[in-house]
Structure formats: structure tokens, C-alpha cells
Amino acid sequence: MFAPKPKSTQFLKARYPTSGRATLGVDGGGTKTHAVILDLNLNILGEGVAGPSNPLRVGVVSASTAIREAVDKACDAAGLRRTDLVAAEIGLAGVRRQELRARVHDSLKGLGIRDLVVVGDADIALYAATQGAPGLVVIAGTGSICCGINARGKQACAGGWGPLAGDEGGGAWIARRGLRAIAYASDGRGPATSLSAAASKYFRVSNPIDLSTAIYAPAVTNEYLAGFGKFVIQAARAKDRVAREILVEAGKELGVAASAVIRNLKLERETFPVGYVGGVFAASGELVLSHLREALVNIAPGASLTPPKFSPAVAAARMAHERLNDIALAV
Numbered sequence: 001m002f003a004p005k006p007k008s009t010q011f012l013k014a015r016y017p018t019s020g021r022a023t024l025g026v027d028g029g030g031t032k033t034h035a036v037i038l039d040l041n042l043n044i045l046g047e048g049v050a051g052p053s054n055p056l057r058v059g060v061v062s063a064s065t066a067i068r069e070a071v072d073k074a075c076d077a078a079g080l081r082r083t084d085l086v087a088a089e090i091g092l093a094g095v096r097r098q099e100l101r102a103r104v105h106d107s108l109k110g111l112g113i114r115d116l117v118v119v120g121d122a123d124i125a126l127y128a129a130t131q132g133a134p135g136l137v138v139i140a141g142t143g144s145i146c147c148g149i150n151a152r153g154k155q156a157c158a159g160g161w162g163p164l165a166g167d168e169g170g171g172a173w174i175a176r177r178g179l180r181a182i183a184y185a186s187d188g189r190g191p192a193t194s195l196s197a198a199a200s201k202y203f204r205v206s207n208p209i210d211l212s213t214a215i216y217a218p219a220v221t222n223e224y225l226a227g228f229g230k231f232v233i234q235a236a237r238a239k240d241r242v243a244r245e246i247l248v249e250a251g252k253e254l255g256v257a258a259s260a261v262i263r264n265l266k267l268e269r270e271t272f273p274v275g276y277v278g279g280v281f282a283a284s285g286e287l288v289l290s291h292l293r294e295a296l297v298n299i300a301p302g303a304s305l306t307p308p309k310f311s312p313a314v315a316a317a318r319m320a321h322e323r324l325n326d327i328a329l330a331v
Helices: 010-015 060-078 098-107 121-130 171-187 195-202 208-214 222-237 241-265 279-284 286-299 312-330
Strands: 022-028 033-039 044-050 085-092 116-120 135-140 144-149 155-159 272-277 303-306
Touching: 022 060, 022 121, 022 312, 033 060, 033 312, 044 060, 060 085, 060 098, 085 098, 085 121, 085 312, 098 116, 116 121, 116 312, 121 135, 121 144, 121 272, 121 312, 135 241, 135 279, 144 241, 155 241, 171 195, 171 208, 171 222, 171 241, 171 279, 195 208, 195 222, 222 241, 222 279, 222 286, 241 279, 241 286, 272 286, 279 286, 286 303
Parallel strands: 022 085, 085 116, 135 272, 272 303
Antiparallel strands: 022 033, 033 044, 135 144, 144 155
């Protein structure tokens, strides 16, 4: 499922001319869809952004619509047509089941790209962090998941169970922890917190008591809820004690997921990178990373937290490029 290490592109350049030829990468999640087009020298030609494309959250039809929109915007920016795209790697959240990946793949046949593969968002994020070498990636966006690969090619993941059963450390999880803290503060079960005022503003109610009905309105999707997670992070940065404790817990939970993957892959004594991807890390920085790092040091001293070498969408396009190279070498 994960991509192998990069190989030489010399044969590829001879087989596929760079003029008018390009590869497409798509990173689709619960909040947005990012498409990138690369030429065969791995230069970015164009990018496009559209709405969410996690098929578990928005459905296959809406996910496919968002992907098409992002791809068309990228093509417009690159001055290309879809028929100029020789290969595509579509990385999406929520497609761990083969049956769902197949349905999404079928829905994208209308793009007219002859070599198109649908994989999970963790696949492309891992490649962005390791380029196929042994290592891990921890994703904390709307949801969360950790995946890794070892030198023998064994793969393992932890988390990614969605908002009902998991997503610990993700944006929506942080938001839910924030709302629980507000409920405790409102009832006198817990300490006061600035999150009460922040939530009243975000959910457009006059006082925290009204949150008990506002947060269950049909318009409050998991993605909208995740948006409140940003306010929890802002409060933590402003030294709100309750909000800081939530981020400490988030970092530890992500560390638990990473530790499970490390044990599964028997990487405890190895030296390897652990990439981190997602809006939670971008917004919180060391407030979350420090606790994830502590968990890594305890289980695998040779592990090192590192930002990804490129974005997941660029990684996806590079994976498509590499797949073309593998095909060319096999001919």
C-alpha cells in the first residue's frame, strides 16, 4: 500500500516526454481538498483547493465533486487539460476499506486520467515524511491517525477510528474536550475557563448554558466542531490552564498511537523519522509536539520528530510519478 523507495527517472524521461505531460496528486480530508500537478521533473505546475472529500463524512458523490473541482482549478493554474495528466494518486481520509476505495475510484473515471490510484491520506503523508524509507507519520487534522513502515516493508497503523470511537488528538477531539470542560465549569464540576466565552461566540449563543442545545443543531457537523478546536489552542497559547491540559492530553494520546505503531513494527532500537502533519500541529506547535516527543523518547530513543519534506498533495503527485517510473522500468 505504501510507496517504495524512489528509483532513477532516466528511463521515464526517455519514455514520457515532459512537454504536455504531468502527474497529479490529491490530498483530501474532512476540511479541504488540495490538488497539485507536477511536471516530469517534479516542478509544481499548478495547485487547486476545494471543499472536504472524506467520503465517510460527505459521501462518495460529494467527495468526487470536490476532487474534480480541485483538479480543474489546478489544471487551470497549470494551463493544462485533464488529458495531459498521465497519472494520479488520490489520497483521501476515510478510505481504509477496499470497497470504499473502489467506489471512489469508479466515481473518478470521468476525469479521463488513464492511470489513477486511490489510497489513504496516511499513505501519502507517510511518503511525504519518509519517501518510502522506514519511519512513521502522525496526522492530526480534523481527525487523527498514525501509520508507519519498517525496513521489511511491514506496515502498521493506530487510530483513525473516526469521531465516535477515536480521533484522539485531532481537531474535533480537542473541541469536544473543550466543550466538556465548559460543561464542567458551568455546572461547578470543574474550574472556570476562558473557553466558555470563546464557545459562546463561536456557536453564536448568549451564554454557556445555551451551548447544551446549540452544539446538537444539525448544522454542527464534525468539521464545524473541529473549527472550535482552534479556539481551544488559542486559549492554551494565552495560558488558559484548562485549555493547556487538553493539549497535554492530545500530545500524549498521539504519543500512545505512535508507540503502538513502533511496537508493532519492532522499531524500538532503530533510527527513523517521525513526520507530523495537520492543522493541530501547525496551530499548537510545541504545546502538543513536546508531549508527543516525550512519548517517542521513552519507547524509541532513535526516533526524531521532523516536519514533512513536502506537502501530502505534492507527495501524492511524486508517488504517481514514481509509479510511472516503475512501469517504464518494467517494460
